[in-house]
Amino acid sequence: MxxxxxxxxxxxxxxxxxxxxxxxxxxxxxxxxxxxxxxxxxxxxxxxxxxxxxxxxxxxxxxxxxxxxxxxxxxxxxxxxxxxxxxxxxxxxxxxxxxxxxxxxxxxxxxxxxxxxxxxxxxxxRFDRSYSEMKAILDSGEVGETLVIHNRHRNPGVPERYTWDMAINDTGIHEIDTMRWLTGEEIVRVRVDKPKKTTRRFEHLQDPLILIMETTSGIWMDDEIFVNNQHSYDIQCEAVAELGTIRLSDQHAVERTGVLGRHNVLTMDHNQRFGxxxxxxxxxxxxxxxxxxxxxxxSWDGYAAACVCDAGVRALESDTWVPVEMIDKPDFYA
Missing domain, CATH: 3.40.50.720 (NAD(P)-binding Rossmann-like Domain)
Incomplete structure (x- = not known):
C-alpha cells in the first residue's frame, strides 16, 4: 500500500x-x-x-x-x-x-x-541513534539510578521574529520531551536561571538561559538554551548516574588533521544533526x-510537554520554582 x-x-x-x-x-x-x-x-x-x-x-x-x-x-x-x-x-x-x-x-x-x-x-x-543508545544503557540499570542530566541546546542565531517565550516552548521543548522519554518520568517543577546576556541578541531576548527541571523521583536536569552562539548547532547531553556517566558522542563524522591543525566540520542546523x-x-x-x-x-506526550512549557514560561517571568500542572494520564494513553 x-x-x-x-x-x-x-x-x-x-x-x-x-x-x-x-x-x-x-x-x-x-x-x-x-x-x-x-x-x-x-x-x-x-x-x-x-x-x-x-x-x-x-x-x-x-x-x-x-x-x-x-x-x-x-x-x-x-x-x-x-x-x-x-x-x-x-x-x-x-x-x-x-x-x-x-x-x-x-x-x-x-x-x-x-x-x-x-x-x-x-x-x-526519540529516533536519534545516540539518544537511543543512552536510553538503553540507563534502562538496563547497569549504571544504577540516574541522578542528574545536563543538556545544551545551542543555535548559531535566530530571526528577530523569535519571541522571548520561544526559548522555552519552541527550543527547550525538545529537551523537555527527550528528558521525559529518557527517564520515563514526568517533570513536576521547573525554574529558569538567567546568566549574563550575550550582546549578539535582539533586545527582547534573555539569551542564554538555564532551564532547571525536576522529575517525580527527584532527578535534577538542566538545559542551557543559547540561541545566538554565532558558530554552530550544538546539541549535548550527559546523564550522571550512580555508577557511571553517559554522554552523547562528538557530533561530527570526519576529523581532519593537516597544516591548519586538527579540526572537524560543525553541524549548522537540525536537519544536519538529526537527518x-x-x-x-x-x-x-x-x-x-x-x-x-x-x-x-x-497526544499525551504533546500535552505533557506543553504543560512543562507553560510552567517554564511562567518561571521565566517569576524567577522562582513553578509547579507543572497536569491531569492524570488517561488509560487511553497507557
Missing amino acids: TVRIGMIGPGGMGQAHLDRIRTVIAGAEITGVSDIAPDNVRTVCEKYGVRGFDSSAELIASPDVDAVMICSYGPAHEADVIACIEAGKPVFCEKPLTPDAAGSLRIMEAEQKAGRRLVTVGFMR GAFVTEVQQWISAVACGEHTGST
Whole structure:
C-alpha cells in the first residue's frame, strides 16, 4: 500500500520532509499541499508536481489523502489536528502539538472520543541513534539510578521574529520531551536561571538561559538554551548516574588533521544533526499508517510537554520554582 499524504504548511521543515519522502522513505507519496500563503503553494506545486488545495479543510477531506502531515505554525495546529481526528485520518504533527496545554487537552478529548490513537507528534530525538543508545544503557540499570542530566541546546542565531517565550516552548521543548522519554518520568517543577546576556541578541531576548527541571523521583536536569552562539548547532547531553556517566558522542563524522591543525566540520542546523532521526521517525509513521497502527509520540506526550512549557514560561517571568500542572494520564494513553 502506498500511503497518500497531504501536507499542511510546506515551509522549510515541510519541504525537508517532502524531499525525504520522495528520495529515501518508502511506501508513501505526497498527493497535495495547502498553506495560508498561496504563493508558497504555487511554488511547492511547481517544484514537486503535487496538487494544491485552497484550504487545510479541503485537503483533510479529500478522498485522495489517506494521512496528513502538519508542518505549519504552532498556533494553527489544534484546529487541523482535530479535523483530522474527526475525519478518521492519521496525522503527524510537528512540535509543538499546541502552544499551550489547554489546546493539547482538547485534542486528547477529541481523540478519546474517536476511540483510536490517530495523532503522532514530531519529537524526532526519540529516533536519534545516540539518544537511543543512552536510553538503553540507563534502562538496563547497569549504571544504577540516574541522578542528574545536563543538556545544551545551542543555535548559531535566530530571526528577530523569535519571541522571548520561544526559548522555552519552541527550543527547550525538545529537551523537555527527550528528558521525559529518557527517564520515563514526568517533570513536576521547573525554574529558569538567567546568566549574563550575550550582546549578539535582539533586545527582547534573555539569551542564554538555564532551564532547571525536576522529575517525580527527584532527578535534577538542566538545559542551557543559547540561541545566538554565532558558530554552530550544538546539541549535548550527559546523564550522571550512580555508577557511571553517559554522554552523547562528538557530533561530527570526519576529523581532519593537516597544516591548519586538527579540526572537524560543525553541524549548522537540525536537519544536519538529526537527518537520520527524521528519516527513521517518518518511515516508522508511514509504515504504521499502512498497517492501521500507531507509532511514536502520542497526544499525551504533546500535552505533557506543553504543560512543562507553560510552567517554564511562567518561571521565566517569576524567577522562582513553578509547579507543572497536569491531569492524570488517561488509560487511553497507557
